[in-house]
Amino acid sequence: MIAMVDCNSFYASCEQVFRPDLKGRPIAVLSNNDGCIIAKNAEAKALTHINYKEPLFKIKHILKANDVTTFSSNYTLYGDLSKRVMNVLREFSPDVEVYSIDESFLNLEGFTHLDLEDYGKQIKERVYRLTGIPVGVGIAPSKVLAKLANRMSKKIPRYNHVCVLQTEEDRIEALQWAEVKDIWGLGKKHQQRLQSIGVYNAYQFSKLPVTWVRKEMTVVGERLWRELNGKSCIAFETLPRKKKGIGTAKSFGKKLSDLSTIEEACAYYIAEVTEVLRAQRCATSCLQIFLTTNYHSAYDSQYADKVTINLPIPTNNTFTLIKEGKSALKKIYKEGYRYKKVGVNLLGIVPEDEIQGNLFMPCTSKSDALVKTVDSINNRYGKATISSGRSGTKVSKKQWELIKEERSPRFTTQWDELLEIGG
DNA sequence: TCTGGGGTCCTAGGACCC
DNA sequence: TCTGGGGTCCTAGGACCC
Numbered sequence A: 001m002i003a004m005v006d007c008n009s010f011y012a013s014c015e016q017v018f019r020p021d022l023k024g025r026p027i028a029v030l031s032n033n034d035g036c037i038i039a040k041n042a043e044a045k046a047l048t049h050i051n052y053k054e055p056l057f058k059i060k061h062i063l064k065a066n067d068v069t070t071f072s073s074n075y076t077l078y079g080d081l082s083k084r085v086m087n088v089l090r091e092f093s094p095d096v097e098v099y100s101i102d103e104s105f106l107n108l109e110g111f112t113h114l115d116l117e118d119y120g121k122q123i124k125e126r127v128y129r130l131t132g133i134p135v136g137v138g139i140a141p142s143k144v145l146a147k148l149a150n151r152m153s154k155k156i157p158r159y160n161h162v163c164v165l166q167t168e169e170d171r172i173e174a175l176q177w178a179e180v181k182d183i184w185g186l187g188k189k190h191q192q193r194l195q196s197i198g199v200y201n202a203y204q205f206s207k208l209p210v211t212w213v214r215k216e217m218t219v220v221g222e223r224l225w226r227e228l229n230g231k232s233c234i235a236f237e238t239l240p241r242k243k244k245g246i247g248t249a250k251s252f253g254k255k256l257s258d259l260s261t262i263e264e265a266c267a268y269y270i271a272e273v274t275e276v277l278r279a280q281r282c283a284t285s286c287l288q289i290f291l292t293t294n295y296h297s298a299y300d301s302q303y304a305d306k307v308t309i310n311l312p313i314p315t316n317n318t319f320t321l322i323k324e325g326k327s328a329l330k331k332i333y334k335e336g337y338r339y340k341k342v343g344v345n346l347l348g349i350v351p352e353d354e355i356q357g358n359l360f361m362p363c364t365s366k367s368d369a370l371v372k373t374v375d376s377i378n379n380r381y382g383k384a385t386i387s388s389g390r391s392g393t394k395v396s397k398k399q400w401e402l403i404k405e406e407r408s409p410r411f412t413t414q415w416d417e418l419l420e421i422g423g
Numbered sequence B, C: 001t002c003t004g005g006g007g008t009c010c011t012a013g014g015a016c017c018c
Helices: A011-017 A056-065 A075-089 A116-131 A143-155 A167-177 A190-195 A203-208 A210-228 A259-278 A318-333 A365-382
Strands: A003-006 A029-030 A037-040 A069-071 A096-100 A103-107 A136-140 A162-164 A246-256 A282-293 A306-317 A339-351
Touching: A003 A011, A003 A075, A003 A116, A003 A143, A011 A029, A011 A037, A011 A075, A056 A069, A075 A096, A075 A103, A075 A116, A075 A167, A116 A162, A136 A143, A143 A162, A143 A167, A143 A210, A167 A210, A190 A210, A203 A210, A246 A259, A246 A282, A259 A282, A259 A318, A259 A339, A259 A365, A306 A318, A318 A365
Parallel strands: A029 A069, A136 A162
Antiparallel strands: A003 A103, A003 A136, A029 A037, A096 A103, A246 A339, A282 A306, A282 A339
């Protein structure tokens, strides 16, 4: 059996942990640049006329009228609380697959001596007691069924956030309850396709001929079909995989026209992604830079382009990549536009110890040692304590940095932002 | 004025190799 | 009239996830 544990309204719950005064009141967490809503707690979800996709500036008055407290996103806080939740889950199984920032699979294979429902309740209660984060628990024989059980645990009140699908009757009942859109891995396109042939719930889907599913929905669909029929065929992955691509692209706080300012943001992003690259002990052979104007705007003239640089030797050296990035950016930059976003992608990632050298170029540069030193200083004293001059100063960053007007303190990771009581 | 960001996997088709 | 067989690598596009 497999347990799927998913935090309820995770980002909103994180904010609520440190704001008990907001208990029972609606709260919402905003995207980067405070652009739109990305998470709501139960009270805010109940206000169904407040839409996730609406830009914030269009719904500000509705939020105010409904007394919704909003927070800029605070990924430092969410990441740290996530780690804490996952650590609690490791008490319950030796095999934990962290699937995303707010959900994990627990391998319960061989736990036959347990009352699984009781075990699920223990998980839920222990996580809440040690972290303050409420979770739902779904337990079933395959990942897709466990995911479904998790959904039922939250949607059907009598389960009270713990649902176990153990018997064949449980499984059938769950499949009949689930609409096609409730199946993990079945997106909009396939939903429409299935509905057009009269398939509306998971049970009907599970009864389709497997040959049809394979032909119309590829091997991905067939896997879902088998999992729903109780055959586990999506592997358990306890070790985190190395990323195949690492990228970042954040909208600027305001629109930029000046090349040197865009260069600065670009250098900063390169420093960010190469740090991730080094942390997984890899190097990149391909750097991609893209630049775009604001496609929402009806007034600005639009332009977007990208350029891909294949490097002669794979590298994870920040300075080398910043230099490459700078000349790449020049190739696509055109004067006269108001740019909204610059993006960096590292592709063609190879393990650091498998770098293919080049007869005519030295393999290591002196600055590799410098990069290592910078990493160790930043690990100790915090992000970007030391950085390349090209990635800007505290003052110049204001030109392009993300807007976060309502960010809560990083309560659990910064000494000077600890929660104060009384005062 | 203002509209998020970061990923994965699969397939088909082209280009190429022996 | 009739035109082999077995591969790899790469890319773009589609679909999906959080």
